[in-house]
Amino acid sequence: MTTKLYASGKAEVIVREPDADGFQRSVVSLGSSVRALDGTLRQHYLSAKYIWSLKWSGLSSAEYATLLAEVERTVLMTFKPPDTTTTYQVLRTGNVETASDGFSYSIIAVLEQA
């Protein structure tokens, strides 16, 4: 199991695996629904996309620097989650939260499939 996160088209960067207890992957359907006159639910969708909520804790200074450089990017990135061999084109959405407890660092970020 390897986690990779890097700017698409650039050299691969292996980052530390996210915490197992903070790893969330949700599927969001790009679409909408509406009720017909008799109450029937009708749905149109375009595609389903993944959203990953990731947390890394206990990062060393080196791991922290490597990871932060990647999650701070605002360009299209390639992400290989730890639980699959598939890679995804993603954008980092939302804030990047970093913290330190004096001994190690932690990072929280959200990646969304492009």
Place this chain on the structure above:
Amino acid sequence: MAQSRSAGLQSAWASKSAKVAARVRVDWDRDGTYTDLYEDISGRVVSVTLRHAIYDPLAGLPVLGMAAPSQATVVVDNSDRWFSPCNMNGLRGTYSQIALGIYRFPVIIELGYEVSGAPEYLTQFVGEIEGADEQESYGEARVTFTCTDRSIGLLQYKSSTLVQENKRADEVILSILSAAGATGGASLDQAMSIIPYSWMDDENDWDECRLLAQSDGGMFYFGKEGGATFRRMTAPIERTDSRVPVAILNQGNTTTYRDAIAWRDCYSEIIVKWAGRYLAPLDVLYEAPSAVIVPPGQTITEECRLRHPALDTVSPVYGVDYTAISSAFVQVPYGAGGVQIGVTKYGQRVELEISNGLQYDMLYLCNLQVRGYPLLGDEAQEAHFEQTEGQILGDKVYTVEGNPYVQQKLQVIRMGPYMRDRLQRPRRIFEWRGPACPWLELLDRVTLSHQTMSPNPGTNTDCYVVGIEESYAVGAMWMQSLILLPVTDVFRRTDYFLIGTTAYGSYGRAGY
């Protein structure tokens, strides 16, 4: 005529969950294809809206087919300034003509549903981008393309033609489309009436096509797939997709339903006016107000607007229609070293290319006149068609007038009774809204069924589609609004005897 579609697409429309397939392409190099680099802009499209109509709510039912051209609006993401004419790293880097702005690039909008994992598109709009409005606010940059259907090629040009004799409306329309290069995909019904004389004199191609259609009681518009379309008055009771429903719109796929009874479009009497023309003997149709002066060695164009349209004009004859003298007061002969006149004839206009072959002297063309065979207008006449159902109290008259192609009584007595039947009753106009049914086209027949009203008067009626609006935005429903005219009593009978197609009596009655 409804677009052909697979059974899978019909199932996808009817299913509770459908994956929308959307494709928007622009022919940036105007080569007639949509397969070149960056011509598929689907990945940048944020939303699409489009509209087709033969029914204009303001004009009402009397003038079906006189609605505005079809329009579409496409909003695209421009956060990387891809579409900006001044961005050399954007589209302009590949297509240099973008530098002058995005104007009149052909566009095609296809929408459909995914069937068995593959997108199945049906063309919803074909036209050209008429305007590109670039907007930017913090965190968002978009461009809105305003598109007009292929009538844009007719709307912007004016034509002049010779007088044509005894042509049907569809034949004249075809000649206009041919001159404008807009015959691709055209579908023209055979018109029912002969127009004795037709011509154009610096007139707008789009307006003339619609007037020609109206003179036959028909409609002219551009269809969803971009072809010019002429439908004659009786098309709704002749065409298969107007006789047999192509979709059932019921409470399970309807999100909004509106029913209005349009008393406004009710008339107790229809008056149709016409003015015939007759061919008169040879006469002088133009006299120059003063001598025409041509500098030595030059050619000028003298535009002669005739008093009446002319079936034919006589090329000016030296000594009869003009004389030519030089500035040295010497008569100038006709020929290469003297005066020469080239003639271009139109219906009510003649262009004379007058050349002065003299080396040093000015040429004076005196007493210039143009003779021809004029078409003189008769006094306007009118025919009255009173209501036969007696539903309208008092007098409420609708008058069809001012159409130069309505020239004989035969046209009028064919058009009048059909219009009377359409307008002598209050008409229900339904508006339906629901998940988009992609194959519907104007004049298609649909069954509108609503059986869940409480208390339940219900609706179960067949209608003609006279207006289509669609809207789609990424992440939203692809919705369609239809304006529907119930078929009942639009025509007095449901079928008529067609020469060469049906047998009189057993299959239909004679038309008007």
